[in-house]
Amino acid sequence: MTSNLGPVELMVIQGSPFCNINCKYCYLPDRLNKKKISKDTVFKIIERLVQDNLLGKEISFIWHAGEPLAVPLGFYQDLFSIISQCIPSSTQVHHHMQTNATLLNDHWCTFIKEHDIKIGVSVDGPKELNDLNRLTRSGKSTFTKVMNGIDHLKKHNIRFHTIAVITQEALSHPNQIYDFFKSIGVTKLGLNIEEIEGINTTSSLSLDPASMQLLTNFYEVLYARQLDDNDPVIIRELDDAKRKILQIPLDYFSNHGITQQNNPYQIISVDIDGNFTSYSPELLGQKDEQYQDFILGNVHEESFLDAAEKPLFKTLRDDIFRGIRNCEKSCPYFSFCGGGAPANKYYENGSFSSTETLQCRYSIQTPLEIITRRLESAMP
C-alpha cells in the first residue's frame, strides 16, 4: 500500500498559527499563538520528502493555517532558500499564500514578485458583506486595510485570485458580489461556503428548501452575469462544473483513482512543531479523541513512510476510502466529484465514511445542476 503514496502535490506548512484579525467563522484554533516554525523543522520536512521519494515533477508549498504575512518577511527569505537548496532540480517548486491582505505593503509585494508567489486574497465582497464577519480583534472593520493591500498588489502588477466565504446573507447579494470582484480585477473567484469545521461548529447556511432556492438563484444570477460579460470573472464553482461536464469522462474517478484530498499523501500538512497529517488541510491542529488529533507523525521523529505503517494511518485511510466508495455507490454526482472532502464529512456528519454534506450540496451539486440545465437548454 505504501508504494502508492504520493507524490506530494501540496505541502501545507504552518508558518505560525497567529492571525492578526478575528473572522467570526474561522475554523482554526490557537490563533493568538505567535510561535513560528523553525528552520530546522522545514529542513527536516524537505529531507523526509526527498528520502521517502515522495516528490514528483512539481510541488506547491502553501503557507497556511494562520495569517502567512503576520510573520516577518525575513523568516520566509530563510525558509525559501532552504527549500530551493534542498529540493532537487527535477521538481519544480511553487509557493502560495492565502492572505487577508491587511498587512500587504511594498516590501511584501517586492518579495512576492521576486519569488513568483501565487497570492490569494480572502475578502467576502463589498464592505457591508465583508465586515459582517471579517473583523479585527476589537470587532472593527477590516475592509479599508484589505483594499489598501489589494491596491498594493495592483501597483506592483501582481495577479491575484480571491476567496469569498458565502454566508446566508451573501446569498441575497449575487449582483453586488459580482460587481465587487469585477471592479477589483481578480483572476478568479472561489466561493467557499461557511463550513462547519474545526472550532467553527455552526453555519448560517442550511439545506432547507428556501435556502436551496436562494442558492440556486445566487448561482443563476452569477452565471447570467458571466454570460453578459465580455471579460467575465472566473468563478471556480461554476467554471469547474462546466469543465468537468464538458471535458472529463464519466468513468474518470472510477478508473483514475481519487481526488487530492482523498488520496493519502497527495497533500501533507505540517504544523509549527513538525506534526503532520494528510487529506484535508483543515484537519491540521484540530483536537480529536477518536483519531489522536489526526497527527500521523512528527518529522523530527519518523519519516512519512514509517508513519504510513502505523495503525492510525491505516484507520484513517480505510475510513476515508469507505466514504469514497459509499459516495460512488449512492451519489449521481460521483463522476464529477470523486467523493468530496473528508474534513467536511467528518465535521458535518461525524464520520469519514459518510457521504453528502452541506459543502457538497452548495459547492458541487448545485453548480453542476445549474450548468447542466443551462447546457441542455442551449442544445438544439
Ligand code: SF4
Ligand atoms: S457530491 Fe457529495 S455525496 Fe456526491 S460524491 Fe461528492 S461528496 Fe459524495
